[in-house]
Amino acid sequence: MWGPMSEYGWNGMGGFGLWGGLMMVLGWGVLIILIAGIVKWLFGNPIGHAGHLRESPKRALDILEERYARGEIDREEYLQRRDDLK
Known part of the structure; x- marks a missing residue:
């Protein structure tokens, strides 16, 4: 019986099916955004981060x-x- 639902889940994607794939993409997206934010915060323009460094x-x-x-x-x-x- 090889219908749409097999012993491995929907279309052979494992027990989590489509939701597992979406959650994995969402998790990677959050991780990439978090890393990009940290990099921008660390290496961004220091004048924009601290008010005391700005030229009044x-x-x-x-x-x-x-x-x-x-x-x-x-x-x-x-x-x-x-x-x-x-």
């Missing part, structure tokens, strides 16, 4: 001081904008 964005006052130092704005405008920012 320039504050408005720093930009204003740079513009004044380059001569883009005069003293009166610098003082006015500095007071506005504080």
Whole structure:
């Protein structure tokens, strides 16, 4: 009797049949994703992982001081904008 169900399960795939095959693929998929995540975490960009390693964005006052130092704005405008920012 070699019908669809034999002594080895559905189509000879063993006792677990189709579900066993799906669970094996799912298990391998989870394992591969886990390994890829660990590799990315270990060897990824360190600037993206720790906030203290990131370069802080320039504050408005720093930009204003740079513009004044380059001569883009005069003293009166610098003082006015500095007071506005504080």
